[in-house]
Amino acid sequence: MFLLSRALTFIVRTGTLHVIDAGGKRHAFGNGQAPAVTIRFHDRWTPTRIALNPSLGVGEAYMDGRMTIEEGGDIFAFLDLVVGNMRWERGSPFHVQRFVRLKQFISWLHQINPAERSQRNVAHHYDLSGKLYDLFLDKDRQYSCAYFASGSEDLETAQLLKKAHIAAKLLLKPGQRVLDIGSGWGGLGLYLNRVAGVSVTGVTLSEEQHALSNERARAAGVADRVKFRMQDYRGISEKFDRVVSVGMFEHVGAPHYDRFFGKLHDVLADDGVALLHTIGRADGPGRTDPWTRKYIFPGGYVPSLSEIAPAIERAGLYITDLEVLRLHYARTLRHWYDRTRANRDQIVALYDERFLRMWEFYLAGAWTAFAHSGHVVFQFQLAKRQDAAPLSRDYMAEAERRYLALEKAPHAEVAE
Numbered sequence: 001m002f003l004l005s006r007a008l009t010f011i012v013r014t015g016t017l018h019v020i021d022a023g024g025k026r027h028a029f030g031n032g033q034a035p036a037v038t039i040r041f042h043d044r045w046t047p048t049r050i051a052l053n054p055s056l057g058v059g060e061a062y063m064d065g066r067m068t069i070e071e072g073g074d075i076f077a078f079l080d081l082v083v084g085n086m087r088w089e090r091g092s093p094f095h096v097q098r099f100v101r102l103k104q105f106i107s108w109l110h111q112i113n114p115a116e117r118s119q120r121n122v123a124h125h126y127d128l129s130g131k132l133y134d135l136f137l138d139k140d141r142q143y144s145c146a147y148f149a150s151g152s153e154d155l156e157t158a159q160l161l162k163k164a165h166i167a168a169k170l171l172l173k174p175g176q177r178v179l180d181i182g183s184g185w186g187g188l189g190l191y192l193n194r195v196a197g198v199s200v201t202g203v204t205l206s207e208e209q210h211a212l213s214n215e216r217a218r219a220a221g222v223a224d225r226v227k228f229r230m231q232d233y234r235g236i237s238e239k240f241d242r243v244v245s246v247g248m249f250e251h252v253g254a255p256h257y258d259r260f261f262g263k264l265h266d267v268l269a270d271d272g273v274a275l276l277h278t279i280g281r282a283d284g285p286g287r288t289d290p291w292t293r294k295y296i297f298p299g300g301y302v303p304s305l306s307e308i309a310p311a312i313e314r315a316g317l318y319i320t321d322l323e324v325l326r327l328h329y330a331r332t333l334r335h336w337y338d339r340t341r342a343n344r345d346q347i348v349a350l351y352d353e354r355f356l357r358m359w360e361f362y363l364a365g366a367w368t369a370f371a372h373s374g375h376v377v378f379q380f381q382l383a384k385r386q387d388a389a390p391l392s393r394d395y396m397a398e399a400e401r402r403y404l405a406l407e408k409a410p411h412a413e414v415a416e
Helices: 002-011 046-052 054-064 075-084 100-110 115-126 130-136 155-169 187-196 207-219 254-267 290-295 305-314 328-342 344-350 353-371 394-408
Strands: 016-020 026-030 036-041 067-071 177-181 199-204 226-230 240-246 268-281 318-325 375-383
Touching: 002 016, 002 026, 002 046, 016 075, 036 075, 046 054, 054 067, 054 290, 054 353, 067 075, 075 353, 130 328, 130 344, 155 187, 155 268, 155 328, 155 375, 155 394, 177 187, 187 199, 187 207, 187 226, 187 240, 187 394, 199 207, 207 226, 240 254, 254 268, 254 305, 268 305, 290 353, 305 375, 328 344, 328 353, 328 375, 344 353, 353 375
Parallel strands: 016 036, 177 199, 177 240, 199 226, 240 268
Antiparallel strands: 016 026, 036 067, 268 375, 318 375
């Protein structure tokens, strides 16, 4: 416990963390006030592993049952307490950029994702049982940040608001051809067709997503206008009036940003508009933590604005609009976590207890990244021409209201 005790004494200043070691001895860290959480280590070596490699050590200890939460809540409460004491802010000792160039170089190597590796990485996460995703996502299986206009919306409403928010920024007109890069289970493509009368081509590298999205298009009677392909974005050759990509850019990898935006430029019509929705870092370039890279998103990386913007510039694209969604993903993840907890028995039946604990740690840890550690969501509107979008942003709110009204009256005609 010696190394970990030194670290926790330095980290935990607000709130109280009680640690029961393998010998039954209780250690206390913090100011003695709420919130208070008690954890227990079930072997003598786990504290050392955590001290030497905190992210990997804590995650694996919780997954394996070598660390349990005894009092004060669950893994969510524990991570909230610890990471909340390490929050990103000016002057924080936890955000001193030591060894930046070395870390960035190592991170860059982990992000080299040629097409074959990209497909393996996608399959690792997105080809899990569809039943799992039904247990914690909304009915449309939107696996990206929802949009909370007031903050009090339920998950279903917030995900509908997200789709309308994105559609409004695309300046859609009936008959346009839309490309959806990283089309998921097809929900966004089907939505755009439904509210705006556009035809959609979606591309994904997940076999599960590809099969279900085409099945959904057939069931909706729009398979002639909404089609999904198993294809890497690098292989697309057609031109499109609009391009949208939601929650996919985090899997591209920094070594491939020029290729990504170059391809976006090539497939976008001269008067076209694109919308890129991606998790981003407000705290500057970083690296994917070892636990997430090993168990959840191999090859994944969350970029900073300073890493994305230069690649957009080099591709010859205008940033015609940029919005930063703060705390929206934290609210989304809290919904996903609560649904996961409510369906624990069913998830254990699908996989096992260790998988459940892994999933809980993933969602709770991701929540802390948005609540405490500088993660946000960027929405870039991009174009090849300055005049591709109106001078003011008023059209976005107007279109958003129109699309939401159509969803309330699903049989209404699409207005020209």
